[in-house]
Amino acid sequence: MSSRPVNPVQHTSSQNGGPAKGRPTKRQYVRFAFYKIDPLWRRLPPEEQADQKRELSETIQNFGRRMLLRPFSLMGTRADAELLLWQIAESIEPFQQLATAMMSTRMGGYLTLEHSLLSQTKRSVYEIKDPSGEEREQLIVQVTDAKYLFIYPFVKTRNWYRMPLDARQVVMDEHITVGRKYPAVKLNTTYSFGLDDQEFVVAFETDEPADFLDLVQELRETESSLYTLRDTPLFSCVRMGLDQALDSLGGPAIAVEDEPEEAREVWVEVGPLDDFAPGTTRVIYLDGQQAALFNVGGKLYAISNRCSHARGPLSEGAVSCDESDNCTVVCPWHYAKYDLATGQVVDGIASAPVAKYEVDVRDGVIYVGRVPQIEAI
Ligand code: FES
CATH class of the missing domain: 3.30.70.1030 (Apc35880; domain 1)
Structure with missing residues (x-):
């Protein structure tokens, strides 16, 4: 299967499965x-x-x-x-x-x-x-x-x-x-x-x-x-x-008995589609979880930003698509490959999928939502 790179990320990682030498250095x-x-x-x-x-x-x-x-x-x-x-x-x-x-x-x-x-x-x-x-x-x-x-x-x-x-x-x-x-x-x-x-x-x-x-x-x-x-x-x-x-500070209670966090539907507004060019990626927070939003040739995908292997940042991974437009991202740390549409692992060291999020564009504004089929990582 051939694939065309969409937004390749430079990495100088070793190929031996150990922690990559060139892994990202961005701090929080x-x-x-x-x-x-x-x-x-x-x-x-x-x-x-x-x-x-x-x-x-x-x-x-x-x-x-x-x-x-x-x-x-x-x-x-x-x-x-x-x-x-x-x-x-x-x-x-x-x-x-x-x-x-x-x-x-x-x-x-x-x-x-x-x-x-x-x-x-x-x-x-x-x-x-x-x-x-x-x-x-x-x-x-x-x-x-x-x-x-x-x-x-x-x-x-x-x-x-x-x-x-x-x-x-x-x-x-x-x-x-x-x-x-x-x-x-x-x-x-x-x-x-x-x-x-x-x-x-x-x-x-x-x-x-x-x-x-x-x-x-x-x-x-x-x-x-x-x-x-x-x-x-x-x-x-x-x-x-x-x-x-x-x-807990006092006063009448405003908290309602919540259904479990994972069972709730949550949407966040990301911003105008015009500001999110094809070939770019953005990290967003969705109810306390980091998600990576990808614009791959005009099609939007959102999955957890944390690789299920060792929490590598998928937003910094290389994205590519095959002739059938099945698109994947490769974790920059140890090269686990995920399907962008489903969050499933398609290759590499990771054994668990990552959470996949819904993406919607309304009136030119991007929204990302959690419709939890698998646990966020
Ligand atoms: S952190 Fe190891 S493959 Fe992603």
């Missing part, structure tokens, strides 16, 4: 914004509280296609923060725009931003391999569905940075070995050097708070702990839907 920006509500808001009439929550909820949800947004409640876990919005985007601007939009709502007038942690993904200078021996991709935050999130800003001593790299690797090896004893705790480390006051932001996702406690206590006994300058404040957060998180 991460923001943890912690809010507290003014007690005066709790004295407003209940109808006003409900109205304000709905307005704020809608405002925040409008940003769902521009960033990955995860709400958490800190009610009952911390005195100086009650609501967390964990935001992950490809640039800083969506964070600023969301902050402005939130503060322009009526409820925004009662919210104070008590803490804000800004960071970026980056590959570690230390060798950190999965137990399988595979190097973990660290440029993409791979969020889980864990119920709890524990976050703290982190600063190391200057003496740490004066040690030779191989000596630091030895210390890190011990630290990593302890971490592996707690597989129910998933660590996300992002970097803040020059971006914010701390050096790192560490965020642990887990369903088992007791495991996290034991892990932190055991890490105190490792040598790496000697080089910690600051690792507070610590935020203990409970994951929930946005409306539930707003309801």
